[in-house]
Amino acid sequence: MIQQKFTRALRHRQGLASFVAAGAVALATALVPCVSNAADAATWPDRPVTVIVPSAAGGGADVLTRVVVNHLARATHQSFVVENRPGAGGSIGMGQIKRAAHDGYTLGYGNLNTLAVNPSLFNNIPYDAAKDYAFIGPMFTLPNLLVVRADAPYKTVGDLVAAAQAKPGKMFWAAAGLGSSGHMAGELFKRMADINTSFVPYNGDPASLTDLVGGQLDYTFTNAPIAWPLVQSGKLRALAITSSTRAPAFPAIPTIDESGYKGYDNGAWGGLIFPAGTPKAIVDRASTILEEVMKSDAVKEDLAKAFATPTPGTQPDFVRFVAAEQKKWADVIAAAHIEKQN
Secondary structure (H helix, E strand, C coil), X not given: CHHHHHHHHHHHHHHHHHHHXXXXXXXXXXXXXXXXXXXXXXXXXXXXXXXXECCCCCCHHHHHHHHHHHHHHHHHCCCEEEEXXXXXXXXXXXXXXXXXXXXXXXXXXXXXXHHHHHHHHECCCCCCCCCCEEEEEEEEEECEEEEEECCCCCCCHHHHHHHHHHCCCCCEEEECCCCCHHHHHHHHHHHHHCCCCEEEECCCHHHHHHHHHHXXXXXEEEEHHHHHHHHHCCXXXXXXXXXXXCCCCCCCCCECCCCCCCCCCCCEEEEEEEECCCCHHHHHHHHHHHHHHHCCHHHHHHHHCCCCEECCCCHHHHHHHHHXXXXXXXXXXXXXXXXXXX
16 A cells, blocks of 8 residues: 555656656747847847848939948948839839748838838738838938929919919829829828819829920929929929928928918838848847937938938837828828729
């Protein structure tokens, strides 16, 4: 009897020990990814980082992104290599970012079009802006200019609005394609000014500005760096800037807000994203580094050369900003009765 009790007790202790050992192994196994992610984050980046820009080389998004990632390279002592993947309104590049490895060594550029406008404007984009990406942080904003021909009779925003109200449906305006920041600027302007004018989408700003100078259009909204040389040469007149405050580069140009349309605010913007599933520790480290870079005087000076303004912010700041922009432009698109494109 004593021997049997001893044997049962021994088996119980052995079973308990095995259970505890198994639990310890399971716990250790579960903790390995966490420890690995933390270690990876502490040394990130320790090899070159690929940056996918879903637009053509030489465009505003490409130029401004290269400015920022050059400063990231200096801050981290590592290479950031830009790859341009244009096409389909940014969807080709955004799809590649979505499908990239989740190891923190492929990040991408997301902006007003791809993250905020496309979800409400197109039916079949191959990504979900709210679910397929881990947001890192904001980088910059770039205002648009409302411009007319230099010999046009409109000297102010009020003059343009009065003319449009006097002949509803008879004036034509343009921007660089459906969903561009210029297109959204114009739709918001029409809504707030209560005017009926006809939008003509162009494949890029240069073509629309050529037709504006030639008299085929009445006004356009276009990125400031593109329109400004024509303003300086005397071919165009800038009636207003679309940012909420006057830009240091154009101190004499009033905002649309101060021209009588309170609350008006529009501009191209961009930030960095990872594919969803990238370890949070790496996302957090990348966000911290980016925010510090965007606060530096050096990046401010370099962006100012392209008329852009740095927008330092945290990862949660960027998440909230994009969500607000998605709602804002969804409302504008709905109010303008723009049908979803295929």
